[in-house]
Amino acid sequence: MSNTIKVSVWRGAKDGEYQTFDVPRQPSQTVLDVITYIQRHIDPTLSYRFACRVGVCGSCAMTVNGRPRWTCRTHVDKVATDGTLTVAPLRNLEVVKDLACDMTTFFEKMNRAEGKFHPTKTRDDDFAFIKPDDKKRKQAAAGIECIGCGVCYAACDIVDWNKDYLGPAALNRAWTLVNDERDGGNEIRLAAVAGDAGCHACHSQQGCVEHCPKHLSPTHAITGLKRETAKAAIKGLLGGGD
Amino acid sequence: MKTGAHRNHPHYWAFVLHRVSGLLLALFLPVHFYVLGLAIEGAATLDGFLDWSSTPLAKLGETALVILLAAHLTGGLRLMALEFLGTRESSKTAVAVATGIAICTGMAFALNGT
Amino acid sequence: MPGAQIETKLWVWQRLSAAVLGVCVFVHLGMIIYAVQGGLNAAEIITRVSGNFLWFVFYAVFILAVAVHAPIGVRTILNEMTPLSPKATHLVMAVLCLVILVMGFRAVIGLYQAGAGL
Numbered sequence: 001m002s003n004t005i006k007v008s009v010w011r012g013a014k015d016g017e018y019q020t021f022d023v024p025r026q027p028s029q030t031v032l033d034v035i036t037y038i039q040r041h042i043d044p045t046l047s048y049r050f051a052c053r054v055g056v057c058g059s060c061a062m063t064v065n066g067r068p069r070w071t072c073r074t075h076v077d078k079v080a081t082d083g084t085l086t087v088a089p090l091r092n093l094e095v096v097k098d099l100a101c102d103m104t105t106f107f108e109k110m111n112r113a114e115g116k117f118h119p120t121k122t123r124d125d126d127f128a129f130i131k132p133d134d135k136k137r138k139q140a141a142a143g144i145e146c147i148g149c150g151v152c153y154a155a156c157d158i159v160d161w162n163k164d165y166l167g168p169a170a171l172n173r174a175w176t177l178v179n180d181e182r183d184g185g186n187e188i189r190l191a192a193v194a195g196d197a198g199c200h201a202c203h204s205q206q207g208c209v210e211h212c213p214k215h216l217s218p219t220h221a222i223t224g225l226k227r228e229t230a231k232a233a234i235k236g237l238l239g240g241g242d
Numbered sequence: 243m244k245t246g247a248h249r250n251h252p253h254y255w256a257f258v259l260h261r262v263s264g265l266l267l268a269l270f271l272p273v274h275f276y277v278l279g280l281a282i283e284g285a286a287t288l289d290g291f292l293d294w295s296s297t298p299l300a301k302l303g304e305t306a307l308v309i310l311l312a313a314h315l316t317g318g319l320r321l322m323a324l325e326f327l328g329t330r331e332s333s334k335t336a337v338a339v340a341t342g343i344a345i346c347t348g349m350a351f352a353l354n355g356t
Numbered sequence: 357m358p359g360a361q362i363e364t365k366l367w368v369w370q371r372l373s374a375a376v377l378g379v380c381v382f383v384h385l386g387m388i389i390y391a392v393q394g395g396l397n398a399a400e401i402i403t404r405v406s407g408n409f410l411w412f413v414f415y416a417v418f419i420l421a422v423a424v425h426a427p428i429g430v431r432t433i434l435n436e437m438t439p440l441s442p443k444a445t446h447l448v449m450a451v452l453c454l455v456i457l458v459m460g461f462r463a464v465i466g467l468y469q470a471g472a473g474l
Contacts, residue, residue: 066247091248155248161436194360196435196442200367203261204324206253223325226367233364265433268426268452275459279466308385315381318374325371350389 005080007034009046010088013095018086019043031071031079032060035087035099048099055213058149062099063088068154070213090154106150106169113166114192115173118185128182140179143172143221145214152208152218164197168208168218171199175221178228190225190232199225252337256317259341263314270307301352309348316340359442366428373425380418405467412468419460427452 003025008018021038032050039046050060055073062071065079065086079085093101110116121128130137152168153159159167166174174193177183193199199222208218232238320336391400405411431449434440440448 068248157249157254191360192357195357195363196359198357198360198363200363201436203257204253204321205249205257207248207251210251210253211248219324220328223328226325229360229364230368233361233368238361238364261433264426264429268430271422271426271456272459275456275463278463279459308388311381312385315378315385319378322371322374322378347385347389351385351392354389354392 002083005034005076005083005085007038007085007087009035009038009099010095011046011098013097016095025076029076031062031064031069031074031076031085031087034076034085035071046099047097056147058147058151058213061090061149061151061154063090063154068151068211070149070151073213090150092154092156092159093150101150103150106153106167107148109166109170110148110173112192113170113174113198114185114189115170115177116185117177117180118183120182120184130181136179136181139224140176143176143216143218146172146216147214149213151211151213155207155211157205157207158201158203162197162201165201166193166198168222171202171225172216172218172221175224178225187237190229191238193225194229194233194238199229256320256337256340259313260317260321263310263317266310267307267314305348305352308351309344312347313341313344316343366431369424370428373421376417376421377425380414380421383414384418402467402470406470407468412464415464416461419457419464423453423456423460426456
């Protein structure tokens, strides 16, 4: 095994090209280490994002050899098996510069999917008592760990094919709120997530499940939304239809 | 640059198979109904067609159609299980099982007709 | 979201018809594999189906289910993979449904009544 790796990095914005660097191999090296090395020792104009470096914030998500991943949790040994690496910004998001993407649309869609809490109680009311083994609580718990890193969004083919599609993360968030007994916004929320830019556009390819670094299953959340919107439609509660 | 590397997993291929088989079956339906409708003109006309369809090439096409139908059915069952029963880790196995059953069905058809 | 009601209802119909087709296709495939033994000929098909009310009902249900299921599926594919407008794909779906119903029932009724012509 040689002691350097050939790294092709995307430079520019939507128009741009790959630039190749030779980076010395180190034991236990991550892709983030490699990018950091390039920026610090070879080309200071390289733009990229990171924060925690330890796999809890999701800021360093990029496309590595065609797959969206957290670069701080991707060991070079696992992906650069032939001594080469290709690093690009996340797919499906507008590139700001080099490896940094504009996450605005991603978060806008969280809003559009009504991924926000609608409170029903005041400070004078008692706590909501929800048992730990309550079915809805468990369903919400299964999706609540999402940190909005965008990897699922970048992995999703439907997001690629349909610019309006809300995406796995937004729909997953909506599902956690649908299951939240304390929330009062379900009528608006179900109407917001139904339709051809909503849960019904998903064909369960599970690119999201395959790539989620926290092993969540947005597909599950989306099938849950399909069932709930179906119930609502049958009761005539969806409204806003054509 | 490896484009599409993120698509190389079982559920994506299952989706492609489901979509392609569905489309091909939808296109085949009018042909199928037309042929059966030949029976209205009498058994002889239908038999004329059926003789043509006993050639090896036609048999191959028919086997392919049977596999497509079985694949679409089993793939659909897997999808409905996912949507209504919420199967999780086992669903990758389901893809493999579904494909296997589809191929077996096609083989049963091909072997039976020879 | 505009179209929420329609998309959801189409999804429901797609799954309902799929459930019906699950049974129909299973029976159909089983019968084909059994019937194709020793070759296929018209007389055999007609003998089995003509004048047999049960088979007629079975195929009538089959056609109704397919007439719902296939057009909804084709509409989705057209919406996702072609530049056709939602109105256009809706029209294609309706036309396809009609074609399947007409051609399908023509075939089934023809076979049901074919015994007389043998």
